[in-house]
Amino acid sequence: MSEVVSLHPWKRAQHLESGHNQLLIDGVNTRELVERYGSPLFVYSEAKLRHNARDILDNFRRVHAKTRVCFASKACANLAVLKVFKDCGLDLEVNSGGEFYKAQIAGFAPLQLVFNGVAKQVHELREVIAAGIKAINVDSLSELARILTVAAELGQQARVSLRIIPEIQGGAAAGWQTGTSTSKFGMTTAEQAEAIDLILANPGALKLVGVHAHIGTQITDISVYQAEANFLIDYVRQVSARLPYPLEHVNLGGGFPKNYSSAQENFDSVAAHYSANYRTEIDFAQLAEHLIKPMAQALGEQIELIVEPGRSMVSDTAILLTRIEARKERQGRPVFYLDAGYSVLFDLYIGWYFHMLNASRADDRDTQHCRIAGPLCDSSDTYYDIEGEGAVADLIAEQPALAEHRAVLEKVLVHQPNLRELPAATEMGDVIALLDVGAYALEMMSQYCGRQSAAAVMVDVQQGSRLIRRRGEYRDLLALDVD
Numbered sequence: 435m436s437e438v439v440s441l442h443p444w445k446r447a448q449h450l451e452s453g454h455n456q457l458l459i460d461g462v463n464t465r466e467l468v469e470r471y472g473s474p475l476f477v478y479s480e481a482k483l484r485h486n487a488r489d490i491l492d493n494f495r496r497v498h499a500k501t502r503v504c505f506a507s508k509a510c511a512n513l514a515v516l517k518v519f520k521d522c523g524l525d526l527e528v529n530s531g532g533e534f535y536k537a538q539i540a541g542f543a544p545l546q547l548v549f550n551g552v553a554k555q556v557h558e559l560r561e562v563i564a565a566g567i568k569a570i571n572v573d574s575l576s577e578l579a580r581i582l583t584v585a586a587e588l589g590q591q592a593r594v595s596l597r598i599i600p601e602i603q604g605g606a607a608a609g610w611q612t613g614t615s616t617s618k619f620g621m622t623t624a625e626q627a628e629a630i631d632l633i634l635a636n637p638g639a640l641k642l643v644g645v646h647a648h649i650g651t652q653i654t655d656i657s658v659y660q661a662e663a664n665f666l667i668d669y670v671r672q673v674s675a676r677l678p679y680p681l682e683h684v685n686l687g688g689g690f691p692k693n694y695s696s697a698q699e700n701f702d703s704v705a706a707h708y709s710a711n712y713r714t715e716i717d718f719a720q721l722a723e724h725l726i727k728p729m730a731q732a733l734g735e736q737i738e739l740i741v742e743p744g745r746s747m748v749s750d751t752a753i754l755l756t757r758i759e760a761r762k763e764r765q766g767r768p769v770f771y772l773d774a775g776y777s778v779l780f781d782l783y784i785g786w787y788f789h790m791l792n793a794s795r796a797d798d799r800d801t802q803h804c805r806i807a808g809p810l811c812d813s814s815d816t817y818y819d820i821e822g823e824g825a826v827a828d829l830i831a832e833q834p835a836l837a838e839h840r841a842v843l844e845k846v847l848v849h850q851p852n853l854r855e856l857p858a859a860t861e862m863g864d865v866i867a868l869l870d871v872g873a874y875a876l877e878m879m880s881q882y883c884g885r886q887s888a889a890a891v892m893v894d895v896q897q898g899s900r901l902i903r904r905r906g907e908y909r910d911l912l913a914l915d916v917d
């Protein structure tokens with residue numbers, strides 16, 4: 435079966451529009467950006483970053499004043515982006531000593547930082563305990579023992595929060611789930627009881643300041659958040675009953691979803707899992723109502739509520755511009771090769787869907803169906819799922835009766851539509867734009883196949899564009915090699 439997501443509509447009120455058939459971001463012409471800065475190029479909208487920060491702070495603080503939004507910096511730790519968010523009043527979540535280092539350079543104070551991770555190293559613990567950060571979210575009993583040793587050595591009290599496993603499945607596909615004991619994250623309630631004993635026995639070195647949970651990413655089902663809130667309300671009450679001091683905060687983690695297309699109708703002609711995974715009604719106002727409000731009502735005004743959104747803060751703030759470098763004809767359809775593949779946009783490798791349009795022919799309605807591939811010497815570097823398509827074909831060849839269940843097989847095994855809709859006039863040299871690439875992209879670029887990482891610019895409605903990440907160069911390929 436042919437699966438094509440519809441190209442139109444693609445516009446987004448405020449920041450993605452067209453002018454003279456060209457894609458504009460915050461009024462800036464994307465073709466001109468490529469002429470000036472080269473391709474491939476990430477383009478972040480400063481106005482959209484600021485809008486998202488205001489949107490979450492206003493909505494969450496309206497229902498609970500003591501809400502703290504710690505942006506998950508692994509979603510985008512570019513210094514310019516971090517500085518914009520700091521300026522907007524966000525705090526930060528870091529996942530490693532390296533992210534802690536960047537947070538400090540961006541100007542975040544230690545009490546603005548929470549530290550996550552499943553295998554924190556001794557030197558990282560030493561750095562954050564010496565600095566006196568807001569909370570270390572403890573993932574295991576072995577880590578707590580390590581923290582105790584380090585804090586005692588430093589003669590300082592470590593502020594710890596315990597990551598609980600709420601046994602809730604979040605995220606629409608396998609691999610997006612982090613809140614169950616079959617995942618690698620967090621501690622069971624029995625382990626936490628033991629952790630609390632250890633904390634209470636060492637009050638000079640350890641203080642339990644909070645409880646933490648994080649249940650997945652791109653969770654598009656509101657009942658999952660309601661279940662998380664219900665679980666945490668009960669659990670916080672149990673933990674509080676054991677403490678000689680009040681618990682300072684409850685950390686609800688991140689995982690909030692954003693849309694990856696402009697309208698539901700984009701996904702009308704493809705398998706249902708695309709809209710289940712990539713379309714959502716959930717916004718920060720709904721999360722305030724169904725997640726923050728019940729927690730605040732049950733636990734009172736004094737408790738601080740922390741959230742750690744990553745994807746939902748940045749995914750829709752950036753586009754990737756990439757040029758067509760080659761063309762072939764296969765099975766009667768054109769195949770276009772872009773200069774950006776999974777070394778530039780890593781989520782492509784795990785089959786993430788990104789909407790695509792021709793920035794040079796943005797409003798064309800005369801369209802064709804084509805295949806789109808990346809430039810890497812790897813067969814999975816494609817904007818369709820050749821491995822999944824092959825697996826379905828193999829299974830049906832092996833067991834013809836399975837043909838009846840083709841739709842189910844495709845749902846489970848094929849993660850990208852096999853064709854893309856682009857203008858019929860699309861040709862060599864055109865600039866293709868991929869939307870909603872602001873999360874988990876800059877941080878995950880690699881130099882695989884000796885390719886250079888993409889540059890990034892920030893556009894600002896008043897000031898135009900400025901470089902926020904330089905393009906990789908040949909000499910960067912030698913930066914870490916020693917001979």
Ligand SMILES: *Cc1c(COP(=O)(O)O)cnc(C)c1O
Pocket residue numbers: 506508509527550648650651652687688689690742743744745746
């Ligand atoms: C990755 C991560 C986040 C952010 O997740 P998003 O899905 O990007 O919002 C928040 N908290 C923890 C502990 C994480 O590991």
